[in-house]
Amino acid sequence: MSELFSFSLRDMSTLGLALRQCGGGVDSMEEVSQALVDCLALNLGVSQDHSSVCEWVQFWKTHLYGDLTPELQRALESQELGAGRGGVSTLTLRSNTPCLLLLSSTQRLGNGGKKAIALHPDSASASPWFILLEEAQLPRHLFLGSEITESHALSPQYNPVFQLGQDSLKAIASAGCSGGKMLDVQTLNVQTIVGLWGVLPSGSCFVTLLGLRNTLAGEMLELFRPLALNIKVAILPFDRGTVFQTTESEDLFDFKSLATGGRRQLITRLRSQVNTLTELLDISEQATLEQSDRLEQTIKVLQNTLNQLQATQAQLIHTEKMSSLGQLVSGIAHEINNSVGFIYSNLPYVNQYLQDLLQLVNDYHTAFPTATPDIQDYIHEIDLDYLKEDCPQVLASMRQGTERIHRIVQSLRNFSRLDEAEQKAVDIHQGLESTLVILQNRLEQHNIEIIRHYGELPWVECHPGQLNQVFMNLLNNAIDAIAQAQPNHPTLEITTEFTPQRKVLIAITDNGLGIPSTLQNQIFDPFFTTKPIGQGTGMGLFISYQIIVEKHQGQLIFNSKPGHGTTFSILLPVPNKTVISNQ
Structure with missing residues (x-):
């Protein structure tokens, strides 16, 4: 799957299944996030050269400040915090302050290499869209094209996919959010x-970012949902702990404060939700795959x-050309035959x-053996004996x-019966000989010897012009x-x-x-030719x-041995009433 823009619905479903399975066999959020990044990088063609369309993959997730390592906490304390949406110029970091943390990336994160961004408290329930907007201090319409509220973040109708174009990335970079902050938009050739x-x-937000060389069309974004x-x-x-507080009481829980039994119940409930969601996804993906197969079959x-x-159009055009050619040749042959007939009929006279x-x-x-000198000179001049x-x-x-x-004229007239729609009984040998006469120049050019093994054949009911066309081909x-x-x-x-x-049999x-074995299954396909352009x-x-x-x-069959020649065989059925003629 090295070419992202050639992804089909089946490819996306297969990738979705692979992503869902990244949660198995790992023990931490960091491990599963790295597995997700590796899976996306592998399937979307991330590479070190410039041939890929996906340059890098990052996985970000919100965590509480108190859950971060001391190194990350010190790094956040040393950052220069800008004004937020509430107009606050400084931010006091508390244990329950939500932070956006870069957990994994295609560019491996060493010790202390993780990036973290502290968020304002009033960003509760905000989606990563708003996180990006606030950190870049950009107007919302730059991304969305219209005003939107935080209620969309938890709405069932929310769009789980967003795309930032080159103009937005430049604006982020100019706002000071490149390098050590949210997005390194100037790295490589990310468009x-x-x-x-x-x-x-728990209220935590996550976002997986894909850095692409090109902009995706709307229908491709739909496949990413x-x-x-x-x-x-x-x-x-x-998922552990509460990061954002919500108004629903059922969502207000603190994982650390729960007793052992409560924790088990919570884990059981989450696993049950996961199993239910997994089953729903299995059914959905199976239906998607089946529809994809039907769609591909329809295509x-x-x-x-x-x-x-x-092919039918080309055949009709070719048949019309041959029919017109047949009429033209027939008319020319008639005129030539008339003129030659005058010459031929007068030669005996x-x-x-x-x-x-x-x-x-x-x-x-004999009567006058001695001629005059003038006559003698003329006899010598014209060499009378040679004449x-x-x-x-x-x-x-x-x-x-x-x-x-x-x-030749007779052969042309026989061969040009391409406009005859009705079948009629014809002499197969006559059609073959007419074709050979027309091809005589090519045969002589290559010094080809014609070896005839003609048997006794009945006259065959056929379309004579079309059959001659086959002989010619x-x-x-x-x-x-x-x-x-x-x-x-x-x-x-x-x-014969x-x-x-x-x-x-002809x-x-x-x-x-001979015909190469790799091409023998294609020679009867329309528009297939081994000849150079313009020659076939x-x-x-x-x-x-x-x-x-x-x-x-x-039947039209062939037997070919590369390097040793080819035999094409025509088998035409003959009705039982036909009697063999003596030829």
């Missing part, structure tokens, strides 16, 4: 002080829903015309080029994996088979890097999985 306080049955109550429970068994559900919505012209030249050469030999080869190359353009990923691994003999195997379970195997969206495999599993009720 705000949070106090957890309460009033004990139970901590003050848990601190009170921990120190209740060690997880909402986060999953948000992720699904984001051009070839025939050329053969006729060459035959005519041969006939002229006769090369022209048929040029036409053959043009025919091959137009045939390749025709195949898987083959592109395989090429990327091979390009990164750079094996000696890069190969990409495509296997009609299984006895009447499923069409397996794509590469000899690339993390949606390819996620969308492929959606298309195969949700759209076609099939």
Whole structure:
């Protein structure tokens, strides 16, 4: 729990339980106060470096002057006492004078290191808020924002948490309350002080001060409320004597004046109160933990829903882009196919015309073997024999080029059927080959050999454009994996088979890097990618999985060995009525 501002309700409940248990196994108020300080320091991240948000923790409690050690009494007598709220400039220290004593701190207190502040008698029943205000001689509204009376100190509606901001701390320092007095606000980088306080049955007040680097928001302060109550429970068994007198007769007792039996009764009553309060806190904390678990579960559900919505939105955008691209490609392919069709259809006639012209030249050469000097010079200039030999080869190359353009256009038209909403029976091999034609440039760039193990397959009822999209994603990923691994003999195997379970199997195997075992559980997650920024969206495999599993009720699985390659397998169900075609 090193980061205070990331505390959850469960963290605060756990810390409250730890604070309440600090009262066990100790024998004095000083020991339990040090245990409380250590517990808070451990859980709130107090450290010697500047990375923590809580710089120090202090525990203060009111005691009677007569109960203090002689060293502390002499230290109080030597202090210069300021004017109090009643306007008294001097204060006579008596045995029943209440004093505020620093019992423990994260900065260990050596012999004589404790700090004590004598309080005015008319501070009876005052909360540590008023103690701070009086010692600093500051107006109340500086802390509270409005006027408040002492009756709030013992009211059931009182707030057991207060926070002093940087402006208030500067005012305290300027009033002479830093250093040897109440707060050393100039130590380290303290921007705000949070106090957890309460009033004990004896009338004593306690306050635990947290020196923080930042100001806490209101909702975080609300989480601190139970901590003050848990601190009170921990120190209740060690509360002794009357410090402040109250008007209620039932609270007027002097622990020292009680007989042995009365003391036992008092201790029994206090322990009973502690046990009752402990049980109430146990029930409250258990309910808090259960509600916290439900809240965290709800947050997880909402986060999953948000992720699904984001993934669905990304998929819809991607599908719309692909649909628009399919329409565009289909239109361009149609125009290219028309133009290439004119060229391709005229090549046989051009070839025939050329053969006729060459035959005519041969006939002229036979009929007139001796040509004029000008004609002889031109024959040598154009190298007539080479033209006769090369022209048929040029036409053959043009025919091959137009045939390749025709195949690419046909593949684009097959691949671009992304806007077809209805399922239709298609040839899986045709979709694979169309995709390979489109990727031919990348395959040649990396010298990848395609090894085909095609079996006899039935035509499959599917969304052909979406299925081609899956082939494109898987083959592109395989090429990327091979390009990164750079094996000696890069190969990409495509296997198709009609299984006895009447499923069409399409397996794509590469000899690339493989998928690290630590990432194999994430590859189908939306937005997950191992590619550099700008080279991968993390949606390819996620969308492929959606298309195969949700759209076609099939399976998309993989088997990968890091350093040895990966195989992605698609299994598509085939209805019983389908008959295998001869291919």
